[in-house]
Amino acid sequence: MSISGDDAGGRDATGTGPGSISGYGAGSPADPLIRRAVAADVPALVRLRALMLQEMGLVIGDQDAEWRHGAGTWFERRLRDTSRFAVFVADDPELGLVSCAAGMCEDRAPSPTNVSGFHGHVFNISTDVRRRRLGHARACLVALLGWFRDETAAGVVSLNATEDGMNLYRSLGFEAPGFPPLQLRIEGLDERPDTPRAP
Numbered sequence: 001m002s003i004s005g006d007d008a009g010g011r012d013a014t015g016t017g018p019g020s021i022s023g024y025g026a027g028s029p030a031d032p033l034i035r036r037a038v039a040a041d042v043p044a045l046v047r048l049r050a051l052m053l054q055e056m057g058l059v060i061g062d063q064d065a066e067w068r069h070g071a072g073t074w075f076e077r078r079l080r081d082t083s084r085f086a087v088f089v090a091d092d093p094e095l096g097l098v099s100c101a102a103g104m105c106e107d108r109a110p111s112p113t114n115v116s117g118f119h120g121h122v123f124n125i126s127t128d129v130r131r132r133r134l135g136h137a138r139a140c141l142v143a144l145l146g147w148f149r150d151e152t153a154a155g156v157v158s159l160n161a162t163e164d165g166m167n168l169y170r171s172l173g174f175e176a177p178g179f180p181p182l183q184l185r186i187e188g189l190d191e192r193p194d195t196p197r198a199p
Contacts, residue, residue, distance in 0.1 A: 052126035099136035120157030
């Protein structure tokens with residue numbers, strides 16, 4: 001399995017740098033439990049996602065925002081697909097879930113460099129502001145990468161690196177891909193690209 005920084009929607013909001021996972025949590029009130037998320041964790045996963053999106057500059061709205069309900073439903077559905085989706089969380093004894101890292105396997109056409117065709121996609125890396133710079137995001141991401149390695153056929157794992165998370169990702173082996181992804185938003189297009197006009 002190789003890892004690279006291409007097409008995912010992740011962000012690490014911790015600003016954590018490189019370091020050994022064995023020493024993570026030093027200086028925290030109590031080391032959290034790193035575990036795989038379950039259905040009961042969905043509200044906290046949505047909360048951490050909202051934090052991540054807000055820090056990316058998005059207007060997230062209030063607690064009743066439509067996207068929150070959609071995100072909760074999405075997490076509930078995905079968590080049932082245990083062979084292709086996983087979230088690892090830091091469960092703090094005082095604050096509950098304070099950090100998370102999510103990943104999924106995408107089924108793509110095989111290639112010489114990825115014979116299985118399975119591609120790991122990392123996203124939703126976020127940490128509560130009260131527990132940052134303690135290694136929690138690193139611990140969650142390391143656990144997630146272990147899942148990709150041991151329980152999936154993913155040949156490549158990628159994510160979108162922000163400046164805050166660059167040191168963390170590079171310390172774990174992520175590197176820039178040879179062909180950077182581009183993005184096009186379909187919403188708002190007057191017509192679909194390359195669609196012939198009606199006579």
